[in-house]
Amino acid sequence: MGEENNNKLLSVPMDPERLYHQAPCGYITFLPDGAIIKANETLLNWLGYTAGELVGRMKFGSLLSKGGQIHYEMFFRPMLNVSGSVKELSYELQTKSGTVIHVLFGAVAIKDEQGGLLAVNAILTDNRDRKRYEQDLLQARKRAEVEKQRLTHFFMQIPAGVCVLDGPDLVFELVNPLYQQLFPGRALLHKPLLDAVPEVRNQPIWNILMDVYRTGQTFAGNELLIPLRRTEEGPIENRYFNFIYQARTNEFDAVDGLLVFVIEVTATVLARGEIEEGYREQQALNEELAATNEELNATNEELSETQRSLQQMIANFEASERQKDGFIGMASHELKTPLTSLNAILQVASLKLKGTADPFLNNAMAKAGIQVKRMTAMINGFLDITRLESGKMQIDHKKFNLDELIKEMIEETQLTTRSHIFQVTTCDQATVSADRDKIGSVITNFLSNAVKYSAAGTNVIVNCFLKSNEVEVSVQDEGIGAKPEDLQKLFDRYYRVESADTRNIAGFGIGLYVSSEIIRQHDGRIWAESELGKGSTFYFSLPVGNAPN
Amino acid sequence: MVFYYVYFHPAHSCNQLTPMKSILERNNVNVLGDGEQVMLFAHGFGCDQRSWQFIVNAFTADYKVVLFDYVGSGESDLSAYSSIKYDSLDGYAQDLLDVCEALSLNQVIFVGHSVSAMIGVLAAIQKPEYFKKLIFIGPSPRYLNDENYTGGFDRKDLESLFEFMDSNYLGWSNTMAPAIMGNPDRPELGDFLTNSFCATDPEVARQFARVTFFSDNRADLGKLQVESLTLQCTDDVIAPQAVGEFVQLHLPQNKLVLLEATGHCPHISEPEKTIQAIRDFI
Structure with a gap:
């Protein structure tokens, strides 16, 4: 065309x-x-x-x-x-x-x-077709309105704070009653967030909101601290919230707002804070206890250490004791040999001197004999100890007459000292089954102590008393006596009562110890009674009748 | 012609005592003319003081003419609108009295069109001293038919009007587009509003229509103590002749004048006849 x-x-x-x-x-x-x-x-x-x-x-x-x-x-x-x-x-x-x-x-x-x-x-x-579309559209719109109202109603009734923030300025488009309750008396609706709640501007929460708006990524905050005013003029309070920021999208999937769901948990957080405070206090207390415990442990360790060193010391001590005992034993043995020779020479010399009437020589010979005897007794004592400690002491049981032994021992004592008056009560010729030499040394020990710790001219009373199943021997003096606290220790090895009265009295503190060991090995008893300044009585007893034969 | 279009924000209260100046602004009061005697013109539903433009010039030489817009209409302060206050004609009667007080008006000649006739009746019952004569153009004490009363409308007629207004008030595209699209506050809409004359906020118009057409002021007529004139058009669908006769019958000291005119707004369609009838009365 x-x-x-x-x-x-x-x-x-x-x-x-x-x-x-x-x-x-x-x-x-x-x-x-x-x-x-x-x-x-x-x-x-x-x-x-x-x-x-x-x-x-x-x-x-x-x-x-x-x-x-x-x-x-x-x-x-x-x-x-x-x-x-x-x-x-x-x-x-x-x-x-x-x-x-x-x-x-x-x-x-x-x-x-x-x-x-x-x-x-x-x-x-x-306009018929258009009118029909128009009616449809209006109806659709009315339905949408109804839906929106239902949704709004629903939002209003959600048991959490809900608000809708519209557009990039986050204008409060919808605020449900519970959300409004978070800010009683503050006007929120239709206001941009920063106008309504300006204090959020410098808080991390603002950047979070912006991020959610920008990225569309939902953010869930748990017990987040957001300092906010409740009322327009009120103070900024530290408040804690559980909340969700969710992007709202339009029909093109572009973010055009935010949905906020929030529950205030300030009370819960504070309450738990108190509990935690209590817990921290408890923790502190526990730590203190632990520290104390550690100290105790340390002390314990120190104690253990002390104990170990004590044990070490004891071990050392025991070792040195053994060395000393060994030395004493050896020394005693070595001393005894020349002394035996000396005793023999003295006896030969005494025999040769018999007939000569030189009184000085006779007297000197007698005194030398006494000194040799004393030395022999001393060395025997040391030897007894070493045997005792090394378990080598042999008890040689024999039946013998106790009265006779007592008599012999008094006589022997009187050989070296005539300064005291001995009074003896016998026990009807009682016989015991025991090591005669060793029981003799016990009696000698009692007698020499009585002589040693009492003044010259005083009485030493020796008693022998036969009971139903034992025989009891006692030696009583009128000497310095002993304090009750010293009395028990008298039977300890090397124990000597330290006092002005005893300082000048010779002795090693072994006699009573050896005696108690001898009596113990005979299944007898040994003890002492004493009164300071009045004198002491030493006892021993030996079983009779059932003594092993 | 000045046009405005403002989206309605509901629930603004104005119960507080409002100073004079703000009343004059609130009701967009305009005073014209050189005369001593004041003529106060009150527009009807659906328009504003511009509806008087064809007749006011006839009076400005001899009278002081006072024009105003009711709150919610014309160029009044829309923010002063309260859907509670203006839920009955009493709210509008108060606007009228406010204007009189603000200008210290006394013994005015009141000209009220349509619903303003009854607003004038209510105001003059309350403050008879403000008014010398009342002229009612197309008055109706009740639009709904009732037992032994012909108002001209059945309820379903009015419902169809409200529906009609909801979809059609300011022209189809301007009403329907926002109604469907849901963006009535798009500001550029106003610039292209099709039928901009007497454009009132749609929400206000909707409520004003309901207040107007559902009011029943028949019982108030007998209380009016001021002399009045009823101008009745011979062919008015809104206020039929029977209604005019009812008004004349029940208002003390009322004169009924029939205007050879079709429609409800003779001051617009037949300004000469209307002017003459008013002149004859005053």
């Missing part, structure tokens, strides 16, 4: 009446009072009226519903009068058959030269 063809078509004269009546829209003309003076066929077809029924007989208003009539009177007519035209009114026209056509209605005023309204020219376009 060329231009020529177009021109040919356009050159055919068009009938204006045909254009008017066959237009794809309705045309109508009416007077200011609404009386219809012309309508096109399209409109007549829609309405079902003939031109004769409509033109000159009906008013435009009568084609409208009652609601439309009010609008026509109150809005359309004043508007047309003032503005000269009205566009796009959605009117319902009543057809002859009573049905309704939805039309879009526009009109222009035809005025005379003075501006007076002569007539109204109106165009009506079929």
